[in-house]
Amino acid sequence: MRHRFLGTLAAAVAIALVCWPAAPMAEQQGGAQPVAPGDAPIPRTPDGKPDLSGLWAKNIQQDTYGMGLLAAGLRAREFTPFGLTLYEARVHQVDPDAFCWLPGVPRLDNDPYPLEILQRPDRVIILYEFNHNFRVIHTDGRPHPPDLEPSFLGHSIGRWEGDTLVVDVVGFNDKTWLDDHGNVHSDRMRVIERFTRLPGNRLQFQFTIEDPVVYAKPWTSAARVWPLADPSWRIMEYSCTAYNNVLSAAGGGTTPGPHSLGRPDVLETAGQDGPGGREGGAGGRQGGTPQN
Amino acid sequence: MSRYVWAAAVVVFALAAAPVGAPVSADQGQQAPGAARPVPRMPDGTPDVSGVWDKPARPNLADGLGPLPFTAAGRAKFEERVKVVDPVAYCYLPGSPRLMTHAGAFEIAQRPGKVIMMFEWMHNWRSIPTDGTPHLGEDAAQTLLGDPIGRWEGETLVVDTTHFSDDLTWLDDVGNQHSDALHLVERFTRVAYDRLQYEVTIEDPKIYTKPWTVRWTIPLARPGTELGEDTCVATVYGPGKPPIPDVKPGPR
Structure with missing residues (x-):
C-alpha cells in the first residue's frame, strides 16, 4: 500500500517537473501577500523567488x-x-x-x-x-x-x-x-x-x-x-579621482587637477562639502531628479 | 517493491531532464568538461555569455597590426604620450577597451535586456542595455568608460560605445591613443561553452585615417573563480602635488 502511494506520488512529481513551463525570467505574478489596490505585484523569477532586478x-x-x-x-x-x-x-x-x-x-x-x-x-x-x-x-x-x-x-x-x-x-x-x-x-x-x-x-x-x-x-x-527609479533613469559613471578637485589640489582650494573632466558648473571648493567630494558626478541623469 | 524503484527512477530521470526555465550557467564545469557542454541560452534562445572569464594580457592592443593608420594629429598625440603621466596613475577609470587588455578574471552577468560586465582592475563595471535603449544625447557629459549600448546579431553580442573623453584614458598600457571622437565597437561571441571570442574595432577619425580591428580568444576561468578586489590608491595627484596621507585608524 505504502509503496503504491509513493510510486504514484513520485510519478506525479516527475510528470509535473517534465511539463513545467519555461516562463520568461522577468515579470511573473506570484506571492501570497495581500496587495493594496493599484500596487504592482512582486515580480518573481522562475524559481519563485522575488526578483530584485x-x-x-x-x-x-x-x-x-x-x-x-x-x-x-x-x-x-x-x-x-x-x-x-x-x-x-x-x-x-x-x-x-x-x-x-x-x-x-x-x-x-x-x-x-x-x-x-x-x-x-x-x-x-x-x-x-x-x-x-x-x-x-x-x-x-x-x-x-x-x-x-x-x-x-x-x-x-x-x-x-x-x-x-x-x-x-x-x-x-x-x-x-x-x-x-x-x-x-x-x-x-x-x-x-x-x-x-x-x-x-x-x-x-x-x-x-x-x-x-x-x-x-x-x-x-x-x-x-x-x-524603483523612473524608467528614464540610467546608472551613470562616477570617476572619483577625475571629478575630485579636493584630491587634485591636495589640501583644499579650487584649483582643478592637471586633467579634469569637471565643467565649471560642477567644480566645488573644499569647504562646501568637506573632503568627501561626493558631488562630482558630472553628466546628470536622463530625466527625473534624485529623490531623497 | 519494483514499482517503487521504477517510480523513483522516473523522478531521478525527470529531475535530470527537466528544463529549468532559466539560464543553465549557474555552475561552471561541474558536469561535463567545458568544451563538451553546449553554449547556454536564455529562454528566448539568445546565447548566454554569463560567466567568469580569464582574460589574457594584451598590453599593446594593436599587437600584430603593424603601423597604425595615423592622422597627423594622431601620430603627434601618440608620440607625445611619453611626456604625460599615464592617467591610471591618478586612479582615473582606465577606459574601454583597456579594461579588456589586462590579464585576469572578468565576469559577465546577463538577463533579457541587460548585460553587466565586471572587472577586477579598479573594481570597474559596465552596464550595457540590450533592450533598445539609445545612446546618451549629444549634450551629455563625456565619460571615461564611455556610454555602451548592446544588441544581438545572431550569436554575437555587439556593444557600441561612444561619449569618451578626449585625453583622460588610453586604449592600452603602451599608450595607444584615442580622442573624444572614438566610436568603439566590440563583438562578443561565445564560440564554445568555455571560449569567448572578443573582437574590437577602433574607429576614431581624429586619430586614425581608418578603423582597425583586433581579435582574441578569452577562455572560461576555472570553476569557482571569484573576482578579486582591487582598490586603486593614487599616490600622485598631478605633478608637484604631494601624495595623499595615510588614514590613521586611531588609538588601539
Missing part, C-alpha cells in the same frame, strides 16, 4: 547607528572602551572616501546614488553608482572561503528567508566608515543585510552590525524603502 533610487542615511537607535526607541550608543575611542577619533581623520578608496559595506547602501541589481539563479549582482562599485552576492549555497584576505567590501553570500534576501558579509579590513556620519567598525565586523521586494515596485533595506570589538552588542539600522 532593477534600478533603485535609494536615499541617503548619514547616521545609520543613530537612526537605528531612534527607530528602536533607544538613546545611547553602546561601545566597547576601544570602540568609543575609535568613534571619537574619527573627527580627526579624513573621511576615507575622500581618497576614493572603496567605500565599504554597508556604506555603499547608505549614500544617495542609485544602485542597479541584476539577479541570476546563483548570484545577485549589485552595481553602485557611488564611487563606481559593484558587489557579487553568491546565492548558490557556497560558504565564505576559510582564508579570506581582508578587503574593503568583504565577501558576500546570500540566502532567501521567505521573500527576503539575507546577505552575510565578512572579511572586512578596517579602512572604511559605515556611513557619512563616520560610524566606525573593526576588521571583525559582520554585516547582515536584508533586501525585501515589496509590492508597488519598492525595495526595503535594513542591516545589522555585529562587531564585538567596537560595539557592546549588535545593532540594527532603521528599515528604509527605496522606490
Whole structure:
C-alpha cells in the first residue's frame, strides 16, 4: 500500500517537473501577500523567488547607528572602551572616501546614488553608482572561503528567508566608515543585510552590525524603502579621482587637477562639502531628479 | 517493491531532464568538461555569455597590426604620450577597451535586456542595455568608460560605445591613443561553452585615417573563480602635488 502511494506520488512529481513551463525570467505574478489596490505585484523569477532586478533610487542615511537607535526607541550608543575611542577619533581623520578608496559595506547602501541589481539563479549582482562599485552576492549555497584576505567590501553570500534576501558579509579590513556620519567598525565586523521586494515596485533595506570589538552588542539600522527609479533613469559613471578637485589640489582650494573632466558648473571648493567630494558626478541623469 | 524503484527512477530521470526555465550557467564545469557542454541560452534562445572569464594580457592592443593608420594629429598625440603621466596613475577609470587588455578574471552577468560586465582592475563595471535603449544625447557629459549600448546579431553580442573623453584614458598600457571622437565597437561571441571570442574595432577619425580591428580568444576561468578586489590608491595627484596621507585608524 505504502509503496503504491509513493510510486504514484513520485510519478506525479516527475510528470509535473517534465511539463513545467519555461516562463520568461522577468515579470511573473506570484506571492501570497495581500496587495493594496493599484500596487504592482512582486515580480518573481522562475524559481519563485522575488526578483530584485532593477534600478533603485535609494536615499541617503548619514547616521545609520543613530537612526537605528531612534527607530528602536533607544538613546545611547553602546561601545566597547576601544570602540568609543575609535568613534571619537574619527573627527580627526579624513573621511576615507575622500581618497576614493572603496567605500565599504554597508556604506555603499547608505549614500544617495542609485544602485542597479541584476539577479541570476546563483548570484545577485549589485552595481553602485557611488564611487563606481559593484558587489557579487553568491546565492548558490557556497560558504565564505576559510582564508579570506581582508578587503574593503568583504565577501558576500546570500540566502532567501521567505521573500527576503539575507546577505552575510565578512572579511572586512578596517579602512572604511559605515556611513557619512563616520560610524566606525573593526576588521571583525559582520554585516547582515536584508533586501525585501515589496509590492508597488519598492525595495526595503535594513542591516545589522555585529562587531564585538567596537560595539557592546549588535545593532540594527532603521528599515528604509527605496522606490524603483523612473524608467528614464540610467546608472551613470562616477570617476572619483577625475571629478575630485579636493584630491587634485591636495589640501583644499579650487584649483582643478592637471586633467579634469569637471565643467565649471560642477567644480566645488573644499569647504562646501568637506573632503568627501561626493558631488562630482558630472553628466546628470536622463530625466527625473534624485529623490531623497 | 519494483514499482517503487521504477517510480523513483522516473523522478531521478525527470529531475535530470527537466528544463529549468532559466539560464543553465549557474555552475561552471561541474558536469561535463567545458568544451563538451553546449553554449547556454536564455529562454528566448539568445546565447548566454554569463560567466567568469580569464582574460589574457594584451598590453599593446594593436599587437600584430603593424603601423597604425595615423592622422597627423594622431601620430603627434601618440608620440607625445611619453611626456604625460599615464592617467591610471591618478586612479582615473582606465577606459574601454583597456579594461579588456589586462590579464585576469572578468565576469559577465546577463538577463533579457541587460548585460553587466565586471572587472577586477579598479573594481570597474559596465552596464550595457540590450533592450533598445539609445545612446546618451549629444549634450551629455563625456565619460571615461564611455556610454555602451548592446544588441544581438545572431550569436554575437555587439556593444557600441561612444561619449569618451578626449585625453583622460588610453586604449592600452603602451599608450595607444584615442580622442573624444572614438566610436568603439566590440563583438562578443561565445564560440564554445568555455571560449569567448572578443573582437574590437577602433574607429576614431581624429586619430586614425581608418578603423582597425583586433581579435582574441578569452577562455572560461576555472570553476569557482571569484573576482578579486582591487582598490586603486593614487599616490600622485598631478605633478608637484604631494601624495595623499595615510588614514590613521586611531588609538588601539
